[in-house]
Amino acid sequence: MVVRNQGEKTCYLSSGQLWYESKNPLGPWSHTTSPPAEFVKMLPPPDSAEPAPKVPPEVVVATEPTELIATDGKPRWKSLTGGKILYVENTETPWLRQLETGNMYVLLSGRWYRSKSASGPWTFVRADELPAGFKEIPPVSDIGGLRASVAGTDEAVEAELDAQIPQTAAIKRSEAKLDVQYDGAPQFENIPGTQVAYAVNTGAQVLKIGDRYYAVDNGVWFTASAATGPWVVADQIPETEIKQIPPSSPVYNTTYVTVYDSTPDVVYVGYTPGYLWSFPYYGVPVYGTGWYYPPYWGTWYYPRPPTWGLHVGYNPWTGWNFGASWSNGFFSFGVSWGGGWGGAYRPWGCCGGWYGGGYRGPTIINTGDINIGNSVNIGNRETIRNRIDRDTRLNANRIQNRNLYNRPQNRLRNADRATAQRKLQQARPATGRANNVYADKSGAVARRAGNGWESRSDRAWKPEQRLSNQVPPPTRNQVGQQARERVARPTYQARPQMNQGDLNRAYRARQMGTSREMARRGSWGGGRMRRH
Numbered sequence: 001m002v003v004r005n006q007g008e009k010t011c012y013l014s015s016g017q018l019w020y021e022s023k024n025p026l027g028p029w030s031h032t033t034s035p036p037a038e039f040v041k042m043l044p045p046p047d048s049a050e051p052a053p054k055v056p057p058e059v060v061v062a063t064e065p066t067e068l069i070a071t072d073g074k075p076r077w078k079s080l081t082g083g084k085i086l087y088v089e090n091t092e093t094p095w096l097r098q099l100e101t102g103n104m105y106v107l108l109s110g111r112w113y114r115s116k117s118a119s120g121p122w123t124f125v126r127a128d129e130l131p132a133g134f135k136e137i138p139p140v141s142d143i144g145g146l147r148a149s150v151a152g153t154d155e156a157v158e159a160e161l162d163a164q165i166p167q168t169a170a171i172k173r174s175e176a177k178l179d180v181q182y183d184g185a186p187q188f189e190n191i192p193g194t195q196v197a198y199a200v201n202t203g204a205q206v207l208k209i210g211d212r213y214y215a216v217d218n219g220v221w222f223t224a225s226a227a228t229g230p231w232v233v234a235d236q237i238p239e240t241e242i243k244q245i246p247p248s249s250p251v252y253n254t255t256y257v258t259v260y261d262s263t264p265d266v267v268y269v270g271y272t273p274g275y276l277w278s279f280p281y282y283g284v285p286v287y288g289t290g291w292y293y294p295p296y297w298g299t300w301y302y303p304r305p306p307t308w309g310l311h312v313g314y315n316p317w318t319g320w321n322f323g324a325s326w327s328n329g330f331f332s333f334g335v336s337w338g339g340g341w342g343g344a345y346r347p348w349g350c351c352g353g354w355y356g357g358g359y360r361g362p363t364i365i366n367t368g369d370i371n372i373g374n375s376v377n378i379g380n381r382e383t384i385r386n387r388i389d390r391d392t393r394l395n396a397n398r399i400q401n402r403n404l405y406n407r408p409q410n411r412l413r414n415a416d417r418a419t420a421q422r423k424l425q426q427a428r429p430a431t432g433r434a435n436n437v438y439a440d441k442s443g444a445v446a447r448r449a450g451n452g453w454e455s456r457s458d459r460a461w462k463p464e465q466r467l468s469n470q471v472p473p474p475t476r477n478q479v480g481q482q483a484r485e486r487v488a489r490p491t492y493q494a495r496p497q498m499n500q501g502d503l504n505r506a507y508r509a510r511q512m513g514t515s516r517e518m519a520r521r522g523s524w525g526g527g528r529m530r531r532h
Contacts, residue, residue: 003042012039016043017052018053018057019040020059062309065292066309067308070091071088071090075095075118076089084100089142093311094107094143098131104117104118105125108312109308109312110287110312112125112127128283135147135150135153149284152283158316159314160283163273163278163279163280170267170420171267171414172414172415173232173265173266175412176220178204178217179231180202180231183298186227186228187201188208191245193246195209195241196242196245200296201298204217206227212238214242215231216254216275218407219269220267220413221237221259221269233267234259234267247289248289255274258270268420276320276404278314284314291307448507
């Protein structure tokens, strides 16, 4: 909160525990122990019993989308095994240096930036154009979680698969309610290039398409004949018009929410991670579209989803997390997805970002006054113990906990499990048959047998002795020659040499997929619904 008395120049800023003063809202700000009493009375009581920091944190003001990279004292560089990459261990932001070139890299909201100097300039680097050594980061290391942000790693591939898996639910029409509040009369703004307008003076996501109104709340579509309601669960939506909404619009994430089917009692719905602003980009997940969405200012303040400024990091086992410094006395940070944006006066609504040249990269400071939170795992800090815990914990816990439909405030509107599963019988995998047959890139077929592999020959499975990690797939000419030989001589027995690396990766991917399938059964039975 920034306040000042009318006619006076001195501004006051409060975190709820500490007060600062300045002659200019843009700073510099200095700590004060004697703020005006009338301003102190305006603050609500602290929502935490945590004491104020002994040393007041420095206030850094930015007027454009910015990330603040803070270190606990001077940066402490540590070498990875092999000595090709260094990383800073006393920060909550992934900050690396490649020894061969001297280039530094930082990871912000899933996007990589490169510079020769900590003071910049920082330039964007595609995740599929990073130095080859990044793929060699050991999974069991302090920065093992970064592998999910390096294109081509198993972790990044799994993250891209997750981006295509919907969370689903069967919603009871009778229990699903929505009440949309506006700051005055509803105001709508047309989305260029579409037939859609969206409401700007509300914290909900309300669309106007033709003479109907549509709104998304926690992954469920509602519809009404008036902007103020009454709202009912929508069993149909104008998908063609909605899919035209571009990333430059603050309601872009609604394009990732779907209505699959309905009955007189329930509506089957689902969303993919894009609804929560997580998108695949050059082979890795990124957070936010990068566009700046201006907030609404009126009697109420409604922020829009930000991309920058939150120390957002992706971890392949816990999903997206936010930096600990946002809970350093100033903000008790948390995200509410109610109505898409949450309520008004969210402190994180003041930041944003956009594609192109608008983002100038990070600001790096050295300070001992910021709670870096080294124990917080945001993708750059995974200890061996965390890894062991993760390996012994089913993925279901992670996915179910992140599912909007399973949150306590949303469970009442979910149909019972039997009703939900009834719709998915056709989507379930076949039973009574082992799912253990694989193929490598050359087309050679093998099946898993214990800890080894068997190949198919003479209509029988036989132990394969010629597996190799080194043999590359055959060239196009070799494949063609093999095909011609098989046509000319049907009894030809030569088999392409199998690549054990391909087969082992396929085996691990299927195991992870099975875990995810089990996790999804926590919503409405687990299968994926096919859109018709």
